[in-house]
Amino acid sequence: MLPLKRSDFATDFRWGCSTSSYQIEGxxxxxxxGESIWDRFCATRGHIRDGSSGSVACDHYHRWPQxxxxxxxxxxxxxxxxxxxxxxxxxxxxxxxxxxxxxxYSRLVDGMLERGLEPWVTLYHWDLPQALQEQGGxxxxxxxxxxxEYSDVVSRHLGDRITHWITHNEPWCTAFHGNYEGVxxxxxxxxxxxxxxxxxxxxxxxxAVPVIRRNVPNARIGAALSxxxxxxxxxxxxxxxxxxRHDGLRNRWFLDPLHGRGYPADIWSLLGExxxxxxxxxxxxxxxxxxxxxxxxxxxEIVADAPGHxxxxxxxxxxxxxxxxxxxxxxxxxxxxTLLGRVHRDxxxxxxxxTENGSTYDDVVGVDGEVDDxxxxxxxxxxxxxxREIVAQGIPVKGYFAWSLLDNFEWAEGYIRRFGLTHVxxxxxxxxxxASGKWYRAFLQGEET
Ligand code: FCB
Numbered sequence: 176m177l178p179l180k181r182s183d184f185a186t187d188f189r190w191g192c193s194t195s196s197y198q199i200e201g202x203x204x205x206x207x208x209g210e211s212i213w214d215r216f217c218a219t220r221g222h223i224r225d226g227s228s229g230s231v232a233c234d235h236y237h238r239w240p241q242x243x244x245x246x247x248x249x250x251x252x253x254x255x256x257x258x259x260x261x262x263x264x265x266x267x268x269x270x271x272x273x274x275x276x277x278x279x280y281s282r283l284v285d286g287m288l289e290r291g292l293e294p295w296v297t298l299y300h301w302d303l304p305q306a307l308q309e310q311g312g313x314x315x316x317x318x319x320x321x322x323x324e325y326s327d328v329v330s331r332h333l334g335d336r337i338t339h340w341i342t343h344n345e346p347w348c349t350a351f352h353g354n355y356e357g358v359x360x361x362x363x364x365x366x367x368x369x370x371x372x373x374x375x376x377x378x379x380x381x382x383a384v385p386v387i388r389r390n391v392p393n394a395r396i397g398a399a400l401s402x403x404x405x406x407x408x409x410x411x412x413x414x415x416x417x418x419x420r421h422d423g424l425r426n427r428w429f430l431d432p433l434h435g436r437g438y439p440a441d442i443w444s445l446l447g448e449x450x451x452x453x454x455x456x457x458x459x460x461x462x463x464x465x466x467x468x469x470x471x472x473x474x475x476e477i478v479a480d481a482p483g484h485x486x487x488x489x490x491x492x493x494x495x496x497x498x499x500x501x502x503x504x505x506x507x508x509x510x511x512x513t514l515l516g517r518v519h520r521d522x523x524x525x526x527x528x529x530t531e532n533g534s535t536y537d538d539v540v541g542v543d544g545e546v547d548d549x550x551x552x553x554x555x556x557x558x559x560x561x562x563r564e565i566v567a568q569g570i571p572v573k574g575y576f577a578w579s580l581l582d583n584f585e586w587a588e589g590y591i592r593r594f595g596l597t598h599v600x601x602x603x604x605x606x607x608x609x610a611s612g613k614w615y616r617a618f619l620q621g622e623e624t
Contacts, residue, residue, distance in 0.1 A: 178623045179556060183563050189574025190619055191253035192246055193531050195300035197229045198583040200259060202236030206275035209265025211302035216360030225589035232584045234604050239283055245597055245606060246580055247290040250619030254292040255530060255576045257300035260325055267304035268321045272328045284336050297341040298326055301349060308361050313372040319379040326383040334391035341469055342380040345401040346429060349376055358587050366486050367449040374451035377432060381460035399469030399530040400429050403476050404514040408492045413480035420487040421478045434522045435462035469530035475510035500534040502592060506554055508561035519570040526573050532558050533578035535592040546598045546609040555611050
């Protein structure tokens with residue numbers, strides 16, 4: 176596996192870190208920002224494990240110059256961030272955008288360019304304006320129009336400086352964590368709603384693509400999906416069939432329509448009256464050609480048949496004796512190789528970017544002020560070695576974005592789960608580069624490791 180060096184990868188390989196607006200910005204009430212579904216969700220006791228919210232988070236809204244300095248000092252050449260829709264349209268839509276919101280992102284993007292960081296923007300990383308949720312949120316088809324208007328405004332204002340556009344981050348999570356499991360905002364538990372949300376999100380992606388292209392002629396556009404390599408818990412016909420169903424909703428439900436194949440028929444036939452309403456032309460819209468596929472890779476899943484359990488009658492099995500992060504997610508760099516091999520074989524996207532990959536551990540600041548996160552460093556090293564192997568197989572992976580630049584607000588887990596290459600003391604807002612971050616920096620500066 177080792178040595179591993181930056182020069183093993185193409186010189187134009189994108190090296191970055193990822194963040195998202197609600198998880199780092201704070202400044203929730205500043206400069207006209209409206210309420211998002213996450214502000215509302217966090218306000219209800221029991222939703223967030225430590226009772227926290229993203230109202231301050233990493234205070235990135237004020238500290239962004241320092242944070243971009245960190246990204247530059249790491250030696251990254253790209254930076255993935257997201258825009259908080261309620262900063263641009265506080266109530267979701269309107270004739271006039273909030274200038275102060277646009278100005279914030281304009282300064283932020285200038286800050287990236289000044290530091291040699293190529294901006295990779297995500298338009299939707301889960302912070303829907305609450306006002307739109309009150310009209311049904313993503314389950315309401317009108318939210319598609321609102322998203323297209325918002326994408327239009329943002330791409331008109333920032334398109335002179337941003338080439339790389341990600342429409343949606345992890346539509347699976349938007350739909351199923353948010354509207355079926357109810358563990359993310361808006362906290363709805365309804366399978367039919369989740370499927371409609373999913374469809375509308377995909378349609379909004381497809382409708383936004385030509386709008387962004389019109390405003391940004393050189394744009395490179397894609398969506399970022401959370402994908403998982405799967406294995407059956409046993410050779411039994413029941414477990415093998417269950418794995419196929421699980422794959423159908425977790426992976427193929429997104430990959431198939433985005434690549435022009437419509438929704439997978441085997442899954443559609445199981446949906447009954449939960450099937451989403453699909454309008455004429457929707458499937459062609461969803462399949463609008465894009466320039467790359469973003470893949471967020473975290474962990475594989477082992478699947479067993481589970482009659483009566485969940486929408487697909489499947490269960491994810493926790494096998495023993497595997498390495499796991501503090502979240503319980505299996506550590507499997509080989510799973511990343513399998514997954515990208517499959518995506519390439521079955522769908523052939525022209526370019527693939529690993530738009531997120533990372534791990535969480537119970538980090539401790541030592542008496543010397545250092546955070547010796549040996550496990551995260553090892554996770555990073557092994558996943559980069561896996562990325563090198565994927566490239567060697569001829570799969571067009573063109574970039575890697577570590578999740579995340581900073582410890583941040585990890586959704587329903589609050590501040591309990593740290594994913595950063597940089598430690599954040601949420602009392603003092605002090606940033607400290609962890610051993611994993613120092614390793615990434617050494618690697619990016621060309622040291623052989
Ligand atoms: C992904 C999310 C990201 C972060 C990581 C740990 O699913 O896109 O915001 O929470 O997980």
